[in-house]
Amino acid sequence: DTAVSQTPKYLVTQMGNDKSIKCEQNLGHDTMYWYKQDSKKFLKIMFSYNNKELIINETVPNRFSPKSPDKAHLNLHINSLELGDSAVYFCASSQGLAGGSGYEQYFGPGTRLTVT
Amino acid sequence: GENVEQHPSTLSVQEGDSAVIKCTYSDSASNYFPWYKQELGKGPQLIIDIRSNVGEKKDQRIAVTLNKTAKHFSLHITETQPEDSAVYFCAPYSGAGSYQLTFGKGTKLSVIP
Numbered sequence: 001d002t003a004v005s006q007t008p009k010y011l012v013t014q015m016g017n018d019k020s021i022k023c024e025q026n027l028g029h030d031t032m033y034w035y036k037q038d039s040k041k042f043l044k045i046m047f048s049y050n051n052k053e054l055i056i057n058e059t060v061p062n063r064f065s066p067k068s069p070d071k072a073h074l075n076l077h078i079n080s081l082e083l084g085d086s087a088v089y090f091c092a093s094s095q096g097l098a099g100g101s102g103y104e105q106y107f108g109p110g111t112r113l114t115v116t
Numbered sequence: 117g118e119n120v121e122q123h124p125s126t127l128s129v130q131e132g133d134s135a136v137i138k139c140t141y142s143d144s145a146s147n148y149f150p151w152y153k154q155e156l157g158k159g160p161q162l163i164i165d166i167r168s169n170v171g172e173k174k175d176q177r178i179a180v181t182l183n184k185t186a187k188h189f190s191l192h193i194t195e196t197q198p199e200d201s202a203v204y205f206c207a208p209y210s211g212a213g214s215y216q217l218t219f220g221k222g223t224k225l226s227v228i229p
Contacts, residue, residue, distance in 0.1 A: 004159075040221070041154075041203055041221070041222045041224075042219075042221055042222070043160070043205060043219040043222075044219070045216050045217075045218075048216060056216055090159050090160075092159070104150070104162045104165075105160075105162070105217065107158075107159025107160050107161065108159050109157075109158060109159055110157075110158070110159055
């Protein structure tokens with residue numbers, strides 16, 4: 001059973017298009033995240049949701065909009081795609097909020113987005 | 117926010133040798149220090165973590181040591197094997213209220229058979 005799954009695994013699209021990436025976790029976790037990993041492997045948090053509420057919203061363009069229909073799902077919608085959006089996007093989940101309680105984050109396999 | 121530096125950025129070792137990766141952080145309130153391993157084409161996976169009330173933790177061939185005074189912690193891998201080849205990230209917890217891990221820039225470890 002896959003703990004954290006993402007679809008699609010690969011996404012190739014043209015500039016200006018709108019696309020969505022879906023994420024689902026079957027671990028019963030309360031917190032979900034989106035990370036962006038650039039070509040140099042740098043991992044940066046984008047958003048975090050706890051019990052369907054937005055907790056972290058880092059400085060990302062408002063073209064990126066997360067949606068959490070329930071605790072098990074956190075989708076990422078991107079409008080007006082730009083070349084600089086090309087990256088690998090990872091979804092993750094944890095039992096609770098990161099950090100002090102030491103909750104492990106479980107990552108999905110990633111979605112490689114290529115904008116041409 | 118937390119400033120995290122990870123060194124070295126790349127590391128090549130012969131199979132059987134040891135590897136050490138160091139992570140320096142800035143927030144003295146940080147109290148949770150995990151290391152993640154990312155294999156090619158996969159998401160990062162937690163391999164070991166330590167809390168601020170412990171100086172060292174071991175799990176078979178891997179260990180993490182923490183120096184809170186100097187604000188750094190290190191990943192030690194002994195008897196390296198080809199399957200240890202991956203990118204390793206430190207991700208110290210930034211402190212109360214931030215609810216997020218700040219990932220280092222990663223260390224690409226190559227174990228040469």
